[in-house]
Amino acid sequence: MALDLMRRSASSTPAGSLSGPTTEVAKLIDISKCIGCKACQAACLEWNDLREEVGVNTGVYDNPHDLTENSWTLMRYSEVVADNGNLEWLIRKDGCMHCADPGCLKACPSPGAIVQYTNGIVDFVKENCIGCGYCVKGCPFNIPRISKADHKAYKCTLCSDRVNVGQGPACAKACPTQAITFGTKAAMIAQAQTRITDLKERGYKNAGLYDPPGVGGTHVMYVLQHADRPQIFAGLAKDPTISPLVDLWKGMLKPIAMVGIGLTALAGVFHYMTKGPNRVDAHDEEAAAREMRRKAS
Amino acid sequence: MSEKPENILDRYTTGARINHWINAALLIALALSGMAFFHPSLFFLTDLFGGGAMARILHPWMGVAVVLSFGGLFFRFVKFNFWTKEDTQWMKQVGDVVNAREDKLPEVGKYNAGQKLVFWGMVLTIIALITSGIVLWDQYFAQYFTIDQKRWAAVIHALAATGIIMIVVVHIYAAIWVKGTVRGMTRGSVTGGWAWRHHRKWLREEVSKGAK
Numbered sequence: 027m028a029l030d031l032m033r034r035s036a037s038s039t040p041a042g043s044l045s046g047p048t049t050e051v052a053k054l055i056d057i058s059k060c061i062g063c064k065a066c067q068a069a070c071l072e073w074n075d076l077r078e079e080v081g082v083n084t085g086v087y088d089n090p091h092d093l094t095e096n097s098w099t100l101m102r103y104s105e106v107v108a109d110n111g112n113l114e115w116l117i118r119k120d121g122c123m124h125c126a127d128p129g130c131l132k133a134c135p136s137p138g139a140i141v142q143y144t145n146g147i148v149d150f151v152k153e154n155c156i157g158c159g160y161c162v163k164g165c166p167f168n169i170p171r172i173s174k175a176d177h178k179a180y181k182c183t184l185c186s187d188r189v190n191v192g193q194g195p196a197c198a199k200a201c202p203t204q205a206i207t208f209g210t211k212a213a214m215i216a217q218a219q220t221r222i223t224d225l226k227e228r229g230y231k232n233a234g235l236y237d238p239p240g241v242g243g244t245h246v247m248y249v250l251q252h253a254d255r256p257q258i259f260a261g262l263a264k265d266p267t268i269s270p271l272v273d274l275w276k277g278m279l280k281p282i283a284m285v286g287i288g289l290t291a292l293a294g295v296f297h298y299m300t301k302g303p304n305r306v307d308a309h310d311e312e313a314a315a316r317e318m319r320r321k322a323s
Numbered sequence: 324m325s326e327k328p329e330n331i332l333d334r335y336t337t338g339a340r341i342n343h344w345i346n347a348a349l350l351i352a353l354a355l356s357g358m359a360f361f362h363p364s365l366f367f368l369t370d371l372f373g374g375g376a377m378a379r380i381l382h383p384w385m386g387v388a389v390v391l392s393f394g395g396l397f398f399r400f401v402k403f404n405f406w407t408k409e410d411t412q413w414m415k416q417v418g419d420v421v422n423a424r425e426d427k428l429p430e431v432g433k434y435n436a437g438q439k440l441v442f443w444g445m446v447l448t449i450i451a452l453i454t455s456g457i458v459l460w461d462q463y464f465a466q467y468f469t470i471d472q473k474r475w476a477a478v479i480h481a482l483a484a485t486g487i488i489m490i491v492v493v494h495i496y497a498a499i500w501v502k503g504t505v506r507g508m509t510r511g512s513v514t515g516g517w518a519w520r521h522h523r524k525w526l527r528e529e530v531s532k533g534a535k
């Protein structure tokens with residue numbers, strides 16, 4: 027699987043692919059199969075050689091309590107009353123969704139600090155990151171974290187280093203129930219459909235696939251038992267899109283500002299060309315001298 | 324007073340001039356480093372500041388410095404910048420202004436209406452920039468604001484920055500166009516003729532105060 031670039035942050039010229047069309051990949055997280063063991067979370071730390079601080083318990087299983095620059099994935103536990111009145115324990119593996127239209131990449135001001143490969147994976151390139159935090163503002167899922175150690179942005183890479191050599195992500199490899207699987211996006215959608223049929227037969231009539239079109243679809247997808255209410259899965263966004271404010275900031279505002287500043291400067295040039303300098307003449311100096319003498323006497 | 328030709332007037336003290344040029348240097352450095360983040364084609368400007376990460380670190384600190392230095396200018400000049408009826412009249416005749424028909428305009432005090440607008444425009448944009456800039460300053464303030472507040476701050480900061488850069492361009496152009504102005508901020512003095520032509524009321528005031 028060649029890791030050619032499809033998009034590159036803050037770059038006006040197209041990225042272009044040498045090897046032609048590449049198959050899109052995806053990770054499928056089947057929440058109905060997850061037992062919350064956190065093997066994936068541990069595997070992520072291990073493969074990426076990261077350490078998380080020993081935390082404190084606040085009465086829930088979430089540990090750490092939020093994504094951090096070291097914990098690129100996090101199990102989030104929610105207790106909810108389902109449609110049928112049963113209490114359900116929903117466990118969602120949070121992390122980067124690898125949007126087809128990534129808000130982080132759109133917001134990033136540093137050329138090549140965020141790239142999207144032709145297989146759909148969105149990756150941060152640390153050497154180019156300046157630590158401004160614009161990606162945090164661009165992301166519709168609140169995923170990137172800026173490290174306090176080196177002031178660079180971190181998030182799930184979808185194990186692009188492993189995928190590059192034909193392996194699946196570390197979390198998928200570690201999962202004991204195969205709640206996490208990895209393959210081509212088409213294969214993952216097909217697999218999700220069979221699971222959804224199963225779930226519906228078992229009475230989860232709103233079971234469905236989470237592949238939100240507002241961000242062009244994602245390369246991390248969920249099978250949700252209650253796809254009509256993604257919010258109950260620890261606040262998963264219902265119809266995520268890049269914020270209109272980010273669209274404005276990274277869209278219209280740029281030409282408006284550049285043209286506004288350019289025209290102001292140009293107006294000065296043309297004014298000078300047509301009207302010439304505004305010079306003090308001899309009359310002014312004489313009048314001033316008269317004024318200054320008159321008052322002095 | 325030291326020997327000075329008959330027709331020369333003091334316009335700016337040494338302190339005011341130093342203050343002004345520090346402020347000018349900071350504003351230009353802020354505009355250059357800020358524009359580098361604003362547009363990919365201008366990212367190369369970060370090299371002037373030691374690379375992307377250094378520009379990102381320096382920009383907000385220069386912003387803090389500009390608030391201090393502009394504060395100095397504000398307290399020095401605010402008393403000359405209150406709006407008057409003549410300023411409204413001057414603005415109505417902006418056609419005469421750009422055509423250099425000073426003879427048709429009302430007599431102007433220390434500052435004309437355009438200069439006052441530059442002054443108040445900078446006051447407003449700098450307040451907007453420091454406020455939104457702090458919300459954007461993730462290295463120290465990330466935990467105090469929501470992501471949506473930061474998105475608003477980014478839009479406001481970019482708009483206010485565009486505004487202040489346009490104001491700076493107008494300000495610099497005015498100084499280039501009106502000959503004899505720049506020496507006021509370099510040597511601190513202007514000729515009587517310059518004052519007669521552009522700031523006659525101020526000239527009369529200075530003369531009646533007995534200053535030269």
Ligand code: HEM
Pocket residue numbers: 135158275350353354356357358360361362378379380382383384385386387389390449452453454455456457459460461477480481484485487488
């Ligand atoms: C007054 C205090 C100011 C503060 C605290 C401040 C802070 C910031 C911060 C934190 C950023 C994000 C990038 C970074 O982390 O360096 C930024 C961006 C920017 N700043 Fe400022 N700044 C200030 C003043 C100014 C001024 C006076 C100008 C223009 C002359 C300016 C122009 C810009 C521009 C153009 C951007 C890029 C905005 C974008 O990417 O859309 N800033 N500023």
Ligand code: SF4
Pocket residue numbers: 035130133134135136139140150154155156157158159160161162178179
């Ligand atoms: S923090 Fe790094 S990756 Fe994020 S937007 Fe800034 S330069 Fe890009």
